[in-house]
Amino acid sequence: MENIKTFLSHFFVTGDPMIYGADASIALVSVAIVFVLTYFKKWKWLWREWLTTVDHKRIGIMYIIAALLMLFRGGVDALMMRTQLALPNMHFLNSEHYNQVFTTHGTIMIIFVAMPFIFGLMNIAVPLQIGARDVAFPFLNAVSFWLFFFGAMLFNLSFVIGGSPDAGWSSYAPYAGAELNPGVGQNYYLIGVQISGIGSLATGINFLVTIAKMRAPGMTLFKMPLFTWSILITSIIVIFAFPAFTVALALMTIDRLFGAHFFTIASGGSPMLWANLFWFWGHPEVYIVLLPVFGIFSEVIATFAHKALFGYVVMIWSMIAISVLSFLTWLHHFFTMGNTAPVNAFFSLSTMLIAIPTGVKIFNWLFTLNKGRIEFTTPMLWALAFIPNFTVGGVTGVMLAMAPADYQYHNSDFLVAHFHSTLIAGTVFGVFCGLHYWWPKMFGYLLNEKLGKWSFWIFMISYNICFMPMYFLGLMGMTRRMYTYPAGLGWGPINFIITIGAFGMGLGFTIMAANIIWSAIHGKRDTTGDPWDGRTLEWSTSSPAPEYNFAHIPVVSTRDAFEAMKEEERKGVKRRQLPFEPIHMPNNSGIPFIMSAFFFVAGFGFVFEWYWMGIPGLIGIVICLLARSFVYNDHHHIPTDEIERTERAAGRFS
């Protein structure tokens, strides 16, 4: 009896009212979901239409829903931190709790918000932009999604079962090692991130092959839309950067679970090697979450300036330059770890070099706007706001790149402000921009413009209230990851303003969520498939796109292929109505979901070092792999009369 009691009090996180609140709300939400699904008899529908789907558009939607939920969780973490820091000597979070919160905030925002949001948007847009009917490996695509999903769930479970990791999102050794950090928290980080990382790697491979092999006839590489180009380059970075992280996570897992010493000084390991491997992935990672939004902004700015993008080829070469350089800058994250001067000088220079192609892109966007007929829609507002706000992040990045100066503000709030300038004004503005832009393609109706603009202005202004003062706070000496500070240093008022800004961003996000709900009921239908007068092929099919995307695969002869088609139509060239042919599509499969669930079980087992659970979990994974290799009947054909019916319902066949 006593044993069971001590076990339970360690298993469940106890003693904190906020965590009991979380327990209660998780239980309530779960019960509510089960109830609604049962009451409306939706279990079968959920399984057949969503959990087993291999359709890139649905997988994209699921990625985005998951990313929005995780953004909520990461945002609540942020608000908790900002509440704690609002005034000197606050007692809202204690130091231990604060460490856990910044760790889960950082990890969730990067790995479970930024990446999946981008993966969601690229799943939706890339196959449509290149005139394909799906990605190259639809089954693998579902595997990627579910691995991400279950990895994220495993990581989030740490909050209520076992305890959260607390070594920062960068999980530096030796603090993250078994000796200084006993318990399961750090295991959750290592294994949860590892599981979703496998999915990311597979996504990289999938989209590289899709873009290389499945483009519509006539679409040569230099006729691809810029978003597709950005995803091509991002996929290459994913493929070459993620293995370093996979290996680093695996080595630290071996250290923690089996007592090895890769990252401990004892027995000849090296804690610095962790930082080295982590950032060898970590720096390319920031471009993984930035290049795609550069692509989104290029599409949106060209669309709403009603002009072809300025400097298309230069844009592409600057992205290629960034992808190469991004593998040569990683040390700028640890200039202060005692490297010699030549080492610091090299990485200082390579970092500054990377600012050049980035600056080139900024000017290209500006020249695209020049003399354009600019239309201020919500997506365009996000894109326009990106340019100056992101530039602040870029300029402060160059300041941080100067190694001697970095000794002054390394790990201060100046750094925190810098990376939020790039991650929020870059990635977050970008995914919000893409969300509004492609929403009609996903669901067949538009988000409300008025609410959209309110959420934009409130979020954007609050972002500046939050992060501009933070630069000065950093220069005044406040360091990052600091859970409280004494009065009398002059930090109080600035911190209070920052907290106001943080809550303002929360309000902006809430309005966006309200907009989603409002528009789901009252949103304007998109009957044309082309609500923005778009230029690229995704706007040439109906909204939402049918299962097979295109009844006829488009034939491409120029850049901005859809704009060219519309131009021809305006000139009175009639397009011939070709007869339909049966379309070959992949079958749904439950294996990705089930296999990823086994990953979750195995992962949970290894987190607690319960091998009786971990090993059967691994066996389950292998069984799923075997089962899949014996599936021969993995595709079907959509008959012509069904295509005809679908097209007629969309008003595209008469």
Place this chain on the structure above:
Amino acid sequence: MQEHKNTAVESEPAGFPWKQVIGLILSLALTFLALWIAVGLSLPVHVTLTLIVGLAVIQALIQLFMFMHVLEGTDTSHQILGLIFGIFVAFAMVAGTLWIMYFTL
């Protein structure tokens, strides 16, 4: 039936995948051999390192030929570009790490 060029290739059962199975077994064998050399034998550090790096290179080649289709495909430029970028990244990582780690103050 006439398929459009850019729909996914139809999968057909293509006999027993001997190549992949042999590749898998060789990879596992090499991995455990490396583990045994490092943990089971107590050779001088240099010797251990040389041996396991050698095994790693062999394993990389097995991966390239057994799983990664280097000799297949119609467009060799893809293969060559991929290999060049891979070598670049591997070099940046290994040489960069050695440079960083051995020259700390």
